[in-house]
Amino acid sequence: MRDRGPKPRADVGKVLDALGIKYRTHGSELWAPCPHPNHHETRPSWSIQTDPQSDSHGVHYCFGCQFTGNIVALVQVLIGGVSYNHAKQWITDRGLWLKGVVALDVAMAVTAPKTRKLKVPVGLRGGPLESWVTPARRYAVSRGITAGQVLRWRIMYGIDGDMAGRIVFPIRNALGDWQSFHARTYVGHEKRYKNASEADGFDPGAIFGAELWPPHRDVKRASTVVLCEGAINALACERAGATYVAAIGGSEAHARQLLKLSEWGRIVAVTDGDNAGDKVAESLRSQLSRSTVVERAPMEPKVDAQSMPPAALKELLDGYRVS
Secondary structure: OOOOOOOOOEOHHHHHHHHOOOOEEEOOEEEEOOOOOOOOOOOOOEEEEOOOOOOOOOOEEEOOOOOEEOHHHHHHHHHOOOOHHHHHHHHHHOOOEOOOOOOOOOOOOOEOOOOOOOOOOOOEEOOOHHHOOHHHHHHHHHOOOOHHHHHHOOOEEEOOHHHEOEEEEEEEOOOOOEEEEEEEEOOOOOOOEEEOOHHHOOOOOOOEOHHHOOOOHHHHHOOEEEEEOOHHHHHHHHHOOOOOEEEOOOOOOOHHHHHHHOOOOEEEEOOOOOHHHHHHHHHHHHHHOOOOEEEEOOOOOOOOOOOOOHHHHHHHHHOOOOO
16 A cells, blocks of 8 residues: 555545444444445444544445555445546535535545456357347347347357356456356246356445446436346337446445445436336435436336337437437
């Protein structure tokens, strides 16, 4: 760790609350399981200093993976895809600096954890849609997935191993690294959906669609992202004209997913027309209302984006000006 400037004087506890980190207090330290997306643990091995009079205020360290840095860099890592200055602004926007203390002006080097990456499933095949095996290709076409989307999102299908008989939607970061994946059967498995698990080393904050999000916070603040529960519905919204899409992979967003979504100026939730879809939209609205606008697109009962006629879905999204 190399310190190149004064420590920030943030309200550490409130910053951790905003980041969704559950912690316990020990004197002038807060302890929690390591929050780095690539370090998966349940026991607290990570701590952060809270004493504003100490030179170590806001500095954190994980004894398990050696992830360390200051609190601004922590925000930068957990949000993902933002600059150091944007991470500072994130703290400022939420009023989390201690009163009477100037925010940090100079970046501090960060040591990333020494941890494993996502275990990518074996037995996957990709390439142009026309080269896929017939059952996988027919299923993709039946769900409206285009040849262009297969290449743009690098969608794959499984022929061996745990993902055999499933179409796999990789979830990557802006650098193209796998962070997680969603999978959907194309041969009639009893369990239709299968997502990456903790055992696979997935990033719980990963969001399908984020790979092609704009890298700059200012662009996101001035833009709209269309959010769905699953990747297939997100792809349907893209075909209907949505510029930016997101799929959280279920009926509940993880705290780190909420953190990334909070960077957008507006979220249009095109969630399923059922109780689970209602729950997602209401949860987003209640948890993100202070940082962004959340609107729920009206959906008929038991209808999702992919099952809507393409013209009807386009008309719905055009009303929200998402292109």
